[in-house]
Amino acid sequence: MKFATKAVHAGLVTDKTTGAISTPIYQTTTFRHPELGRSTGYDYSRTQNPTRKAAEEAVAALEEGHAGFAFASGMAAISAILMLYQPGDHLIITEDCYGGTYRIMDKIFSQFGLTVTFVDTSSLEEVRQALQPATKAILLETPTNPLMKIADIRAITAIARQHTPQPVHVIVDNTFLSPYFQQPLTLGADIVFHSGTKYLSGHNDVVCGLVVAGDPALCEKIGFIQNATGAILGPQDSWLLLRGIKTLAIRSRQHEKNAQAVAEWLTTHPSVTKVYYPGLANHPGKEIQDAQASGYGGMLSFTVDHPRLPAQVLRKVKVLQFAESLGGVESLITFPAVQTHADIPADIRERLGISDCLLRLSVGIEDVEDIIADLAQALEQ
Numbered sequence: 336m337k338f339a340t341k342a343v344h345a346g347l348v349t350d351k352t353t354g355a356i357s358t359p360i361y362q363t364t365t366f367r368h369p370e371l372g373r374s375t376g377y378d379y380s381r382t383q384n385p386t387r388k389a390a391e392e393a394v395a396a397l398e399e400g401h402a403g404f405a406f407a408s409g410m411a412a413i414s415a416i417l418m419l420y421q422p423g424d425h426l427i428i429t430e431d432c433y434g435g436t437y438r439i440m441d442k443i444f445s446q447f448g449l450t451v452t453f454v455d456t457s458s459l460e461e462v463r464q465a466l467q468p469a470t471k472a473i474l475l476e477t478p479t480n481p482l483m484k485i486a487d488i489r490a491i492t493a494i495a496r497q498h499t500p501q502p503v504h505v506i507v508d509n510t511f512l513s514p515y516f517q518q519p520l521t522l523g524a525d526i527v528f529h530s531g532t533k534y535l536s537g538h539n540d541v542v543c544g545l546v547v548a549g550d551p552a553l554c555e556k557i558g559f560i561q562n563a564t565g566a567i568l569g570p571q572d573s574w575l576l577l578r579g580i581k582t583l584a585i586r587s588r589q590h591e592k593n594a595q596a597v598a599e600w601l602t603t604h605p606s607v608t609k610v611y612y613p614g615l616a617n618h619p620g621k622e623i624q625d626a627q628a629s630g631y632g633g634m635l636s637f638t639v640d641h642p643r644l645p646a647q648v649l650r651k652v653k654v655l656q657f658a659e660s661l662g663g664v665e666s667l668i669t670f671p672a673v674q675t676h677a678d679i680p681a682d683i684r685e686r687l688g689i690s691d692c693l694l695r696l697s698v699g700i701e702d703v704e705d706i707i708a709d710l711a712q713a714l715e716q
């Protein structure tokens with residue numbers, strides 16, 4: 336089955352009584368047992384709920400994994416993954432990662448004895464050099480947030496497999512591209528996760544997180560952690576996620592078409608000094624991107640020539656909304672240095688290039704002419 340068909344049909348639970356096409360919202364905490372020692376397959380909704388199961392199966396199918404797990408947020412999903420590891424274990428993480436990923440390692444999991452090295456994962460040499468005997472996982476974001484650097488998932492998987500004394504898990508945060516453009520498990524990664532709040536749901540109306548893995552034993556461990564720690568996605572939100580997924584293919588195509596046009600227009604603007612979008616011919620990661628993904632997505636960043644300009648742009652935009660988050664049908668613009676990446680220390684931010692002149696755009700599915708006209712009036716000095 337092709338991707339768009341899967342997105343519409345995956346996880347469909349045909350209600351045997353009524354034949355309902357839309358998966359019912361099973362707003363129940365518990366399930367009656369037919370008799371002692373028998374179960375319908377559902378016992379208690381933290382452990383499993385039919386609406387959540389439909390959403391989990393849909394995402395697992397789209398990521399070509401063995402099983403999926405839905406959480407209350409992307410951060411809950413990352414937390415569950417990090418609970419696979421033990422005190423003394425070492426992780427390698429993309430240095431310009433989502434600010435919350437940096438924060439949860441720096442402030443929470445460090446307290447439980449996990450150590451981490453943040454590196455530029457677009458450099459295989461930096462990844463190799465960061466490996467230690469205690470390294471258990473490499474956590475990648477590609478493209479990165481907000482600088483759109485590309486990591487070579489196949490090459491990093493090969494490095495991880497060869498590591499001694501034990502192979503290293505490769506974990507990919509696939510939030511930016513969604514499985515429509517990139518399926519990390521098919522490239523060799525062990526675990527893929529999402530802030531489903533973004534493209535998977537797609538309408539800026541639900542916060543959720545997803546984890547998918549390929550190996551049944553690993554899936555069993557993740558399922559155990561999900562049930563034991565309990566940060567599950569509720570039935571209402573699972574239904575919203577399922578509804579969003581149905582249009583993932585058609586939305587993704589429009590997001591990308593608009594982003595490519597906006598990126599190209601920005602490169603011609605006199606006040607714009609740099610545009611970060613992997614679909615631009617001069618993007619340093621374009622070749623790897625073309626080899627591992629089917630497109631470039633809807634996210635881009637750009638720098639302006641004066642630190643006064645971002646505040647003006649954020650004040651003057653009308654079609655674009657000045658708001659955090661991304662991946663929804665509405666175009667959003669953010670200022671990473673003070674919003675999404677505020678938890679990364681200023682000196683590290685500056686070194687990474689997350690400067691006071693950098694703006695990040697989540698290009699929506701509005702008419703692209705309106706998006707460009709809005710940016711044009713907001714950038715006028």
Ligand SMILES: *Cc1c(COP(=O)(O)O)cnc(C)c1O
Binds near residue numbers: 409
């Ligand atoms: C938003 C986001 C997260 C965190 O997800 P929440 O749903 O907000 O908890 C993680 N990674 C990336 C790349 C994100 O954009």
